[in-house]
Amino acid sequence: MKTKIYHQEDIKQAARVIKQGGLVSFPTETVYGLGADATNSEAVKKVYEAKGRPSDNPLIVHVASKEMVTQFVSGISEKANQLMETFWPGPLTLILPLAEEANLSISMTDQLETAAFRMPNNSLTLSLIRESNLPLVGPSANTSGKPSPTTSTHVFNDLNGKIEAILDDGECEVGIESTVIDMSQPDKPTILRPGAITKEEIEKIIGAVFIDTHLVDDKQAPKSPGMKYKHYSPDADVIIVDGSINDWRHAINYYKTQQKEVAILSSQAIYDELDDYSVFAHYILSENKDVKSAMHHLFSGLRQLDTDLLGHNGVILAEGYDETSENMGYMNRLKKAANQTFFRK
Incomplete structure (x- = not known):
């Protein structure tokens, strides 16, 4: 067809x-x-x-x-x-x-x-x-x-x-x-x-x-999509970074020591502060942590960085937001893409 x-x-x-x-x-x-x-x-x-x-x-x-x-x-x-x-x-x-x-x-x-x-x-x-x-x-x-x-x-x-x-x-x-x-x-x-x-x-x-955004178990029938299965995931591992710029630097250094290529999914403000850190690829979600822009670009960014990392042992470090009501939709999708994984130094 x-x-x-x-x-x-x-x-x-x-x-x-x-x-x-x-x-x-x-x-x-x-x-x-x-x-x-x-x-x-x-x-x-x-x-x-x-x-x-x-x-x-x-x-x-x-x-x-x-x-x-x-x-x-x-x-x-x-x-x-x-x-x-x-x-x-x-x-x-x-x-x-x-x-x-x-x-x-x-x-x-x-x-x-x-x-x-x-x-x-x-x-x-x-x-x-x-x-x-x-x-x-x-x-x-x-x-x-x-x-x-x-x-x-x-x-x-x-x-x-x-x-x-x-x-x-x-x-x-x-x-x-x-x-x-x-x-x-x-x-x-x-x-x-x-x-x-x-x-x-x-x-x-x-x-x-x-x-009620809990994930149901194997014996339950979900009423809504997204309640049961891992969603929104590229092939590359996604890790959420939700701390200071030093946390971003620690994360980049850590995954480089693990022999991984590092891609950054973040606001322009975060990326600009990392300009002395060489990364394999990056995708800008917003100028300065604008959640509407981040939601708009999230899936495109995950897809683009996954394509950039194709054939490489790579990881996508993605910017986390405070889980306020306004940010909940963005974080819901990002946490599922990352399988709930956050970077903790």
């Missing part, structure tokens, strides 16, 4: 692929998704196969309207409705109780009583959903476990020959996946995956919100 690149003028053709049970990667404001008809179990099976995704890791359903959600859920609470009205289209995913007769294929093995829904803020993808008149599953369009794709080139590099097409709309604006909030129990709204929309922003709309 030759993977085609589609653009705005190819929406009808992309929708035809979806309706025929094929796979089309689509752009969103967060990352590129791998789209298939969410009501077609055979099409959803292809998504898992193309990604090499664990079969019990559920998929988010992408819709073009709140009305499309009502076809599949047993009800939308007042608080859930308020979140949709405020943040949709946008980087917020809501987990809602499924209706008994809901015709959705969101997991290969588990018959969950809930499903996750999102209305992405991208005009091309909304047009694709409307043209196909189908809800689309849309996990990140990458090889499972690798850094999520924020450009069509990333998707092509991972999935060329495995999917029918990629709908290209340039670089994603946000750069990390959506915030996921469990609204299946309206009296206990719980964030399961942090993202660009923070706990404080949500609480301004619906009041108190809980956070």
Whole structure:
């Protein structure tokens, strides 16, 4: 199969692929998704196969309207409705109780009583959903476990020959996946995956919100992607450095003594202070610890440095942030990429 690149003028053709049970990667404001008809179990099976995704890791359903959600859920609470009205289209995913007769294929093995829904803020993808008149599953369009794709080139590099097409709309604006909030129990709204929309922003709309980002064990069925498996990891080891500039120097020296090539993923401010330290490669996340810029560039940076280190015994030293609510989405992804590993001298 030759993977085609589609653009705005190819929406009808992309929708035809979806309706025929094929796979089309689509752009969103967060990352590129791998789209298939969410009501077609055979099409959803292809998504898992193309990604090499664990079969019990559920998929988010992408819709073009709140009305499309009502076809599949047993009800939308007042608080859930308020979140949709405020943040949709946008980087917020809501987990809602499924209706008994809901015709959705969101997991290969588990018959969950809930499903996750999102209305992405991208005009091309909304047009694709409307043209196909189908809800689309849309996990990140990458090889499972690798850094999520924020450009069509990333998707092509991972999935060329495995999917029918990629709908290209340039670089994603946000750069990390959506915030996921469990609204299946309206009296206990719980964030399961942090993202660009923070706990404080949500609480301004619906009041108190809980956070539960623990990883489930092998016997549990995750309600949300990212709750069970190592994610976002390049082939090179990733180590988080969250201390002073001296900690960065100690880290560089330490890994050089281990005969490793060192790559730096940091703000410009950190890199400038290391100008007397020779490193193999570097990628700048922001000018001066700007978390929005860091989120936007994180996955691209991990992918680029992994490419730079290809064939070398290398390590990526990545800049850690204080785990405030605003920084939680960035740190959630970075800690998973690093398998929770911090440099401690």
